[in-house]
Amino acid sequence: MPPLELAIQFHGHICPGLLMGIRVAEFALKELGISPDVDEELVTVVETNSCGVDAIQAILGCTFGKGNLIYKDYGKNVYTVASRDKGRALRIAQKFGGNRGPESQRFRELAQKGNLTADEAAEKENLTGILFERLMSAPFEDLFEWREIDFVFPEKAKIHATIQCAGCGEGVMDIRAVDTARGLICPTCLEEKGGQ
Amino acid sequence: MCESNVYLNKAGQEELLMEKVDRIIPAEDGSIFLENVFGERRVIKARIIEMELVRHRIVMEETSDAAVAQKRQEIWLEPATDHGHFHAGEEVILRVHKGYNMKPGDHKPKTDLQAFGVSEGMSRPLTLQEHHGNLELNLGQEADGLLHIYVREDGDHQLYGVIVMEIGHHHHHGLKPLGLPLEIVPADYSHARMGDSYEIRVLADGKTLAGIRVSATYAGTHNREYPHHLKTDEEGRAKIFLTARGNYLFSVTKDNITSTFTLVKSF
Numbered sequence: 001m002p003p004l005e006l007a008i009q010f011h012g013h014i015c016p017g018l019l020m021g022i023r024v025a026e027f028a029l030k031e032l033g034i035s036p037d038v039d040e041e042l043v044t045v046v047e048t049n050s051c052g053v054d055a056i057q058a059i060l061g062c063t064f065g066k067g068n069l070i071y072k073d074y075g076k077n078v079y080t081v082a083s084r085d086k087g088r089a090l091r092i093a094q095k096f097g098g099n100r101g102p103e104s105q106r107f108r109e110l111a112q113k114g115n116l117t118a119d120e121a122a123e124k125e126n127l128t129g130i131l132f133e134r135l136m137s138a139p140f141e142d143l144f145e146w147r148e149i150d151f152v153f154p155e156k157a158k159i160h161a162t163i164q165c166a167g168c169g170e171g172v173m174d175i176r177a178v179d180t181a182r183g184l185i186c187p188t189c190l191e192e193k194g195g196q
Numbered sequence: 197m198c199e200s201n202v203y204l205n206k207a208g209q210e211e212l213l214m215e216k217v218d219r220i221i222p223a224e225d226g227s228i229f230l231e232n233v234f235g236e237r238r239v240i241k242a243r244i245i246e247m248e249l250v251r252h253r254i255v256m257e258e259t260s261d262a263a264v265a266q267k268r269q270e271i272w273l274e275p276a277t278d279h280g281h282f283h284a285g286e287e288v289i290l291r292v293h294k295g296y297n298m299k300p301g302d303h304k305p306k307t308d309l310q311a312f313g314v315s316e317g318m319s320r321p322l323t324l325q326e327h328h329g330n331l332e333l334n335l336g337q338e339a340d341g342l343l344h345i346y347v348r349e350d351g352d353h354q355l356y357g358v359i360v361m362e363i364g365h366h367h368h369h370g371l372k373p374l375g376l377p378l379e380i381v382p383a384d385y386s387h388a389r390m391g392d393s394y395e396i397r398v399l400a401d402g403k404t405l406a407g408i409r410v411s412a413t414y415a416g417t418h419n420r421e422y423p424h425h426l427k428t429d430e431e432g433r434a435k436i437f438l439t440a441r442g443n444y445l446f447s448v449t450k451d452n453i454t455s456t457f458t459l460v461k462s463f
Contacts, residue, residue, distance in 0.1 A: 004391045005463050119226040122418035129423070129439035136391060137437075
């Protein structure tokens with residue numbers, strides 16, 4: 001399946017943020033000469049939790065579940081894609097103003113509005129089309145800047161033992177359990193009952 | 197650009213609406229406020245379809261419900277399937293619709309409508325049947341390869357609807373024109389998908405039509421009017437970037453003929 005379709009199927013809808021993520025993922029594949037991840041050969045550090053991250057997961061295969069998607073809550077559209085096999089890492093940052101303009105601004109207004117009128121729904125649909133063509137056909141350097149960086153690769157994800165919580169009886173990863181007077185309890189019980 | 201003349205596009209003809217307009221304010225209800233350098237003001241239910249800033253020219257099109265209702269009816273074909281296309285061995289059923297902008301209207305296709313299947317330059321008539329109030333073409337389960345099908349409704353204004361269906365996994369290029377009085381032909385038919393740039397050609401009796409307006413829409417659009425308008429180049433070609441999921445419909449009108457082409461997309 002082409003990258004665009006993978007991303008849209010995964011994310012559920014098409015929007016400018018997702019398209020920017022698609023451009024980043026496709027650029028990283030080409031620039032690093034890599035294939036989508038199978039078993040943690042790649043690591044991506046994302047500094048945002050916006051739509052573009054879903055394109056990273058769908059296209060690069062760096063996913064929340066596999067543990068090779070590292071999220072830093074910086075509120076920045078910056079993605080660092082690293083390849084263990086190549087020993088290389090690319091830091092890709094969205095240019096300030098790269099996705100601005102009256103259409104983007106209006107799209108945001110409509111996207112944040114709850115119930116759209118029929119005319120507004122049509123307007124949003126048309127803006128999606130305009131931004132779609134623009135963002136997918138713009139030269140990459142107009143939207144992003146990038147550089148190769150030194151990158152300390154994290155260890156591959158480990159599988160930990162599951163123990164039973166002395167409070168609720170549910171299973172919990174051993175390294176997440178907390179030792180209390182009642183025994184080892186899970187974070188949920190610690191949060192709700194303070195270990196009592 | 198300082199001021200511009202605003203024109204209204206009425207069925208392909210441009211009429212001067214207001215001269216030397218220097219202020220345009222679109223309102224939430226779909227109307228547009230216009231004011232010119234002489235202080236004249238107008239409010240019109242319209243949308244801007246073209247702005248030529250160097251030539252100080254703005255073209256608008258009326259969008260009021262009344263204007264839409266008066267639009268010329270079109271006929272078009274769509275695959276009767278929930279996933280947009282057919283696989284080999286699947287029963288191939290096509291529906292004939294009549295309406296505008298891929299929205300079926302109150303008028304049903306005429307019962308003397310004719311349908312044809314064309315293969316390797318040979319045309320054969322197909323039988324239309326009514327099924328639960330829809331006019332359908334059932335091509336059975338044996339249909340395979342590239343199907344080029346069209347329907348024709350005669351009258352004061354002649355209507356054509358053309359579709360190309362690809363059944364099974366084939367790769368076809370350079371689809372041959374049908375030779376209709378007015379026809380939209382894919383420039384190089386193969387698997388069109390969302391995000392692709394797609395090119396069509398417009399022909400009249402097999403000859404290229406340059407500079408004609410082609411409208412394009414897609415299934416499920418929120419627009420009352422056609423969202424895209426293209427113009428053919430010297431070779432009768434026009435290109436569109438496919439930004440929506442589902443099937444697209446292209447429509448062209450010349451004199452007393454309206455002809456549509458349904459692009460069946462896999463995504």
